[in-house]
Amino acid sequence: MDQLLQWLLVPGILISLVLSAVFSFKSRRSADARTKAVFAARMNISMGVMMLFIALVQLFLSGESTLRIVIGAIFLVIGVFNLFAGLRNLSLYSTPKN
Incomplete structure (x- = not known):
């Protein structure tokens, strides 16, 4: 059972670590504030899953x-x-702007 959980x-x-690094990089490189917030929200989701x-x-x-x-x-x-x-942040920033 422990082997299955470990696998x-x-x-x-590892996947959530890579995703959080990619979204962090995209968030920092984005010029648009809305796109930056969406990538930051995705980074938070990935970090939460990793934790x-x-x-x-x-x-x-x-x-x-x-x-x-x-711990x-x-x-x-x-x-x-x-x-x-x-x-929450993803739902706020990914909705279309009126």
Whole structure:
């Protein structure tokens, strides 16, 4: 079971890491403020997903130490916050301007 989780979580971490780096680069290079905000929101979503995957690794694939559980819980809270903030910002900035 641990092998299956490891084969699912590690590629998820790597893919979301690459996506957050790409969206960060595009956000910083964009001249238009609206496009910059959309890429920043996508970066937040990618970072939130990455933090969730890291939290799942800490909670399920590591030993049962209290420190790992606390670190996993902190990463889980930060990941959920980034995910929802990114989704909110993406919905605000991707709607057509009237």
